[in-house]
Amino acid sequence: MALNINWQAIDLVMFDMDGTLLDLAFDNLFWQQAVPQAWAALHQHPYEQALELLKPQFKAQEGTLNWYSLPYWSHALNLDLTTLKIQYQDHICLRPHAVQLLHDLRMANKKLWLVTNAHPIVLHIKMQKTGISHLFDQLISSHDLGFAKEQELFWHKLAAQYPFDKKRTIFVDDSESVLHAARYYGIEHVYGITQPDSKLPARQQLKFPAIDQLNELSKYLLSIQAEE
Incomplete structure (x- = not known):
């Protein structure tokens, strides 16, 4: 796609983690296979039955902090x-x-924030595994702010604790409900991800x-730099 971004008007780039910078295939494997299998073994249910029994429990917490909370589900x-x-x-x-x-954006002197709904425990595990934490100016978990990114109050809490200019910010996230919340708050430049899970087809x-x-x-950033 052609990205119509004036990088000279951008100071900050916020990235989601799972499905944006990290492959969502891991999370889908974990929640759709590993967790139901472990729960099935605990209760001596067949896997398929366990999966069906867990679905309404998961659905009831969708869009809330509990949905993303490892301690809650534990x-x-x-x-x-x-x-x-x-x-x-x-x-x-x-x-x-x-x-x-991330390296290109840092070379262009853009501030980088990782803004995730992942619980701090999960954030720590994934940063340890990927080794990218040093590339960010801020690592922000919605659990530390008390609201999920889908919720309007998250964005007000974020701006109060970490002030930023929403007109000079890009936000990238694979969740359309999160993008809606960010746009409603006033972040002008929001982008989704077509294929957050490499094991699934790209979304249309x-x-x-x-x-x-x-x-x-x-690529677009480098082309702009070359013209300057």
């Missing part, structure tokens, strides 16, 4: 999900071009401009 399901997450951590991987994009007819490969952002 308690609700009586499972040690931190240990389970660590057991599966070899499946955690970055999306193509993620590291190069998204409501926001969407990026296929992350280097679409950096």
Whole structure:
């Protein structure tokens, strides 16, 4: 896609983590296979039955902090999900071009924030695994602000604790509900991700401009720099 970005008017780039910089395939594997299998073993249910029993529990918390909270689900399901997450951590991987994009943006003197709904425990595991934490000026978990990114109050809390100019900010996230909340708050430049999970087909007819490969952002940035 052609990105109509005036990089001279951008100071800050906020990135989501899962499905944006990291492949969402890990999270789908964890929540759709690993967790139901562990819960099935605990309750001596077949996997398929466990999956069906868990779906309404997950659905009831969608869009809230609980949905993203490893401690909440560890308690609700009586499972040690931190240990389970660590057991599966070899499946955690970055999306193509993620590291190069972050380096390019830093070279262009853009501030970089990681803004995620992941619980701090999960954020720590994934930063340890990927080794990208040093590339960010801020690592922000919505759990530290008390609201999920889908909720309007999250953005007010974020701006109060970490002031930024929403007109000079780019925000990239694979969740359209999160992008809606960010746009409603007033962030002018919001972009989605066409294929957050490498194991699934690219999504079509998204409501926001969407990026296929992350280097679409950096290629455009480098072309602007070359013209200056």
